[in-house]
Amino acid sequence: MKHSGSCHCGKVAIEVEGQIDSVLSCNCSMCQRKGAxxxxxxxxxxxxxxxxGELATYTFNxxxxxxxxxxxxxxxxxxxGTGPDGxxxxxxxxxxxEGVELDTLPIHHYDGRSL
Structure with a gap:
């Protein structure tokens, strides 16, 4: 399945192929603030x-x-980034x-604050 999305103003648009089975909620200092x-x-x-070419990038830790x-x-x-398998x-x-019913997806909580 192909999913389309964007930033709020639409300057950045993406397409992603795959099935969303679950999402991750991380409590690190960055994710906690942006609520992703x-x-x-x-x-x-x-x-x-x-x-x-318009994207800004931030790294930390x-x-x-x-x-x-x-x-x-x-x-x-x-x-x-790079996954655990490299x-x-x-x-x-x-x-x-667009069109993703977040309330229907299992949310896995990740303790990124401890890293």
Missing amino acids: LLWFVPRERLQVIRGE RHVIRHHFCPTCGIHPFGE AAMAAINARCL
């Missing part, structure tokens, strides 16, 4: 349709996740996807 519900996919399943956001509206549609992955903010 994350869906992890292999990076090749994410396509930036519009605005890739160990600087292993690149948190991408729109510099106009400030919304974080996705981040990029493969490139994308962390999609499910709140930025």
Whole structure:
């Protein structure tokens, strides 16, 4: 299934291929503040349709996740990093996807604050 999404102003638009079975809620200092519900996919399943050159990027702590956001509206549609297996992955903010019923998805809580 293909999912479309964007930042709030629409300057950054994405498409992601896959089935959303669950999302992750992380309590690290970044995720806690932005309230993202994350869906992890292999990076090749994410396509930036519009605005890739417009994205701003923020890293912190160990600087292993690149948190991408729109510099106009400030919304974080996705981040990029490396999964435990060493493969490139994308962390999609499910709140930025169109037509996803978040209330129907299981939420796994992750203690990122402890890292």
